[in-house]
Amino acid sequence: MKSWIKIILGLAILGIAAAFLIYHFVINKPHPDFEKIKPYYSLNAKAFYNEFKTSKENAHKLYNGKVIEITGKLARIESADTLTIAVFVFNQGMFGDEGIRCTMLKKFSAEAKKLKPDGIIRIKGYCTGFNETDVIMEHCSLIY
């Protein structure tokens, strides 16, 4: 085969491979596996809530967008549509309970529903912030 054809063919294969890699690892990259991510911080649940209650802006800078592990007394498990939510309550406000709300990964939904109120649990999740009544964590998993 003539050398220029080999070069063009080689470049074409490299181009296709590069396009595939960019598509797979960049454009179509998967969501983080929150169950496997090591937490940035491990905290007492009440202390974590109090940080947001005391200074929302400082707590946002520190914890928003990060995986956090908390340990505390579970108030209850709630179901909302297809969501399973582990609820910690630390305050009573004008609009009811206030604390931390942890939406479980689907994989942990059945397990979470078996948890008893008032038990101490360890939970890890992605902190999305404080909405004036609760600290919200999503993609949560139970830790034993």
Next chain:
Amino acid sequence: MKKYWIVIIITVGFYINGYAQTYVTKNGMIRIYSEAPLEKIEAVNRQVNTALLVPTGDFVFKVLIKSFNFEKALMQEHFNENYLESDKYPEATFLGKITNIKDINFTKEGTYPATVEGKLTIHGQTHPVKQNGILEIKNGAVTAKAKFNILLSDYHISVTNTLVNNISKSIEVTVEVMMTELNK
């Protein structure tokens, strides 16, 4: 004088007996949708914190931007880092009123048209909004539903020229929040 005291007692009685009601949810849903020539983008937030006060009609909600979930991880990243800048502006808020609250009978099941007026704050920018929607009263719950469009430019959200065919300048917002009465 006797009639005056009767009116006072009846009015206080209404408040003690819960004539003034608060309906709340912590898991309302907001969906955003953009349709552009090259791409359709959708995201859902199921952590909408909402309260409706009757009979004043005060209606408020707060949404955490990082709680919007996209199918594509890269789009979620761009949404948070480049467009909404959620590290700087972590939340969106609506403060307003249902202006025709008197037309809604919260004791009778049914679907009632509702007009909401107020101020929407996204990306640090506040803009007045007035929208029509419905309130569904069923099994003691109140579900507010509305669908409307917002212009990204109103909230200083800029789309680069390279992505003009991927992201629409007008985003469709669907709100569905099922609220139950507080302390019931």
